[in-house]
Amino acid sequence: MKKVLKMLLLVFFLVVIYLYTLVITNIPQNIILFQGENLKLENILGLNFRSSIETSSQEENKKISENTGKSSIEVSLFNKIFVKEIEVDVLPKTKVVPVGNIAGVKLYTSGVLVVRNVGNRRKR
Numbered sequence: 001m002k003k004v005l006k007m008l009l010l011v012f013f014l015v016v017i018y019l020y021t022l023v024i025t026n027i028p029q030n031i032i033l034f035q036g037e038n039l040k041l042e043n044i045l046g047l048n049f050r051s052s053i054e055t056s057s058q059e060e061n062k063k064i065s066e067n068t069g070k071s072s073i074e075v076s077l078f079n080k081i082f083v084k085e086i087e088v089d090v091l092p093k094t095k096v097v098p099v100g101n102i103a104g105v106k107l108y109t110s111g112v113l114v115v116r117n118v119g120n121r122r123k124r
Contacts, residue, residue, distance in 0.1 A: 023047070024083055027075060031086060035068055035093045047083070050074045068092045 023044055033039060041049050051073045073086040 020044075020046070020077075024075070027084060027086065029084070029086065031088045033088065033090050035066070035090055039088065041073075046078050048076050048079050049086075050076065051088075 023042075024047075027041075031039065043049070051071060068090050071088050071090070073088060075083040075086065077083055
């Protein structure tokens with residue numbers, strides 16, 4: 001009975017270690033945000049995220065995306081074992097304005113046909 005209990009306990013710990021390994025490998029190395037976006041990282045028991053900006057954990061996401069530039073977030077296990085570092089690049093908020101001539105596109109099963117803009121047609 002003791003051997004079975006020890007085996008089950010060993011299997012349980014191996015599964016937990018495997019799951020932590022999967023979660024850590026799925027954390028990206030680089031994250032690109034626009035200014036003002038919130039950075040959401042899933043917290044799992046034992047994994048801690050600490051940014052290079054010294055703030056509380058609730059204000060941390062807002063402070064990272066407030067200023068443009070690069071910063072880093074350290075991921076550690078129980079605040080003791082360094083796991084990985086995430087580079088966060090915050091880009092300035094941009095606005096896209098479409099300008100230029102309008103082109104019509106017709107899609108057929110055998111190909112694509114691009115036609116010129118009817119609004120800018122010169123009178124002959």
